[in-house]
Amino acid sequence: MRTRRPGPFQLPVRDIERKPGEMREHSLEIPAPEKWGEGLVSVPEAEPLELEVRLESVHEGILVSGTVDTTATGVCGRCLIDIEEPVEVEFQELFAYPGNEASDFDVQDDHVDLENLVRDAIVLSLPFQPVCQPDCPGLDPNTGERLTESPGDTEQTPVDSRWAALQQYTPDDGDAHRAAPKTEKS
Numbered sequence: 001m002r003t004r005r006p007g008p009f010q011l012p013v014r015d016i017e018r019k020p021g022e023m024r025e026h027s028l029e030i031p032a033p034e035k036w037g038e039g040l041v042s043v044p045e046a047e048p049l050e051l052e053v054r055l056e057s058v059h060e061g062i063l064v065s066g067t068v069d070t071t072a073t074g075v076c077g078r079c080l081i082d083i084e085e086p087v088e089v090e091f092q093e094l095f096a097y098p099g100n101e102a103s104d105f106d107v108q109d110d111h112v113d114l115e116n117l118v119r120d121a122i123v124l125s126l127p128f129q130p131v132c133q134p135d136c137p138g139l140d141p142n143t144g145e146r147l148t149e150s151p152g153d154t155e156q157t158p159v160d161s162r163w164a165a166l167q168q169y170t171p172d173d174g175d176a177h178r179a180a181p182k183t184e185k186s
């Protein structure tokens, strides 16, 4: 008796259930059902999730493993520019048959539901301090402007006129006289 219509993350396992050794592979593309992640970067709702999933029938249930590829978007933690980050994470979980000891994941109605598994794998992989580039110089503390990668200090610093005057000042005539004049012997 199945009244619920399976969602996109629910994969049928009826044909391999209780047949240890049987295996099925699925390639899926599913839009993210909602925004995943609460930090500076997150996977936006409807962002495509590319899933490669392997379902293996084992004695205790269905072993689910695979990878998910998607893109997280947000802002650099230092300079706040918009950034995109590729996300590729692996996941693996045993979906136990109902009736066995309690498990976070169960085979239900001849299906395994990957949504929580995939969401947790993605959210846990998102960086807390994302940067647009490893050596992002961040923001100028004075102006709040984004610093460029080469903070150009190429301008010649003009010599302060007060120091320029000192450069022409001969400190002590006595010193000059004390120095022995070089005489060339011919």
Ligand SMILES: [Zn+2]
Residues within 6 Å of the ligand: 076, 077, 078, 079, 080, 081, 131, 132, 133, 136, 137, 138
């Ligand atoms: Zn940055």
